[in-house]
Amino acid sequence: MSEHFQHLYEQNNDPWQVRQRWYEQRKRALLLASLPSPHYHHAFEPACGNGELTAALARRADCVTASDLSPAAVELTRNRVAGLPAGRVSVACQRVPQDWPAGAAFDLIVISEMAYYLDADELEQLRANCVNSLGLSGALVLCHWRRPIGDGRQDADAIHAAFDAIPQLHRVSRHEEADFLLDVWSPDPRSVAQQEGVTA
Incomplete structure (x- = not known):
């Protein structure tokens, strides 16, 4: 798998056209708009690709890993x-x-377009890592393409359902389209309005 992605990025610095495609630009904007806090201390983004989302997250966080x-x-x-x-x-x-x-604590974790490449054991390990590394007021974001992927091992709906079943996490928001699924969870059960003390 690593050789496959290495070859893709050696041949093309934007293999999925995340810079040019309106679909990708819009999806990125929706993900950023879904974050329940305006700013974070330490964000983690595995499978960062060519860094387009990384650069956007860096405008919302003190530190991005x-x-x-x-x-x-x-x-x-x-x-x-x-x-x-x-x-x-x-x-x-x-x-x-x-x-x-190792030993890192994050108040934002973004898992975007990568979990369907994992097998069942790896997905379970990912779930555990997220729960163990996420701060009590942090946010966990998952965003995945819903249509068939030739080398994918799991589909987006099943992946998101697995995270939705984690008892320590509460869903903050969901955006669902035919093409992709975007979910945000937090250990904090309060809504964005409740966190800001909005009552009416």
């Missing part, structure tokens, strides 16, 4: 965020969920 299993993608992300202040984004070559950042 990003990773990808493709060294070419890691280099593309580093180039994408090179103009940001030093220390704002760190990027590593890692295979998630196996290479989860």
